[in-house]
Amino acid sequence: MVIDGIWSYSPDSGYAEGQELTGYTVAATDGTIGHVDRQADHFGMRHLVVDTGVWVFGRSVLVPVGVVTGVDTEGRKISLSCTRGEVKAAPRFQTDSETMDAAYLASVGDYYHQLPPRETTST
Template sequence: MPIDSIWSYAPELGPAQQQDLTGYTVVASDGTVGHVDRQADHHGMRHLVVDTGVWVFGRSMLVPVGVVAGIDTADRKVTLTCTRAEVKAAPRFRTDSETMDPAYLTEVGAYYHGLPPHETRAG
């Protein structure tokens, strides 16, 4: 997968990718991560800011939309291609200004792009 694609939804997600995902539950391949706090697209790098609640000590995580495996609008659920541990190990998200920082976004993109492909894609 080219690194640019980490910032784009998979084409098979179709019109669901145009939805406002705020409030949707975010589920990794092995369990719930949190919920979408907001969506952003800075410097052509589309991503979700995910509120992890108490799971990661109340911090938020930035997740590129290229790791979204499925969007279920009926259940208000976003499924990721990666595991909870992989999301937790991503470069730490500290401030809202980072969603506009090209260097930070590039670091996050490189991290997720470098993850091994997962055999099972949840839908």
């Protein structure tokens, strides 16, 4: 199992263990990016697969849960610590089999690790 902050929810994110997030709206610091299509935890690398709809030409993106800054259960919204552009620039997610590819997940984790830290705001 991988022990790495980018793959774990922050204790102050509002996430409750076992919480189902499918369907929640996902918002970057500068706007909405889509909704949670599914959540997974392969190789200890917890992540969300976010359907971006038309924003990124109908493709999905993979987001490590370590960038989640807030989970609003009443509003069914998840806030991220990164911008829309940073999410769009992440290693391209193409197929569901990539969520089972440890090397691909590691490349995504490396990308999000190198992003500049930001102050977090509550949801």
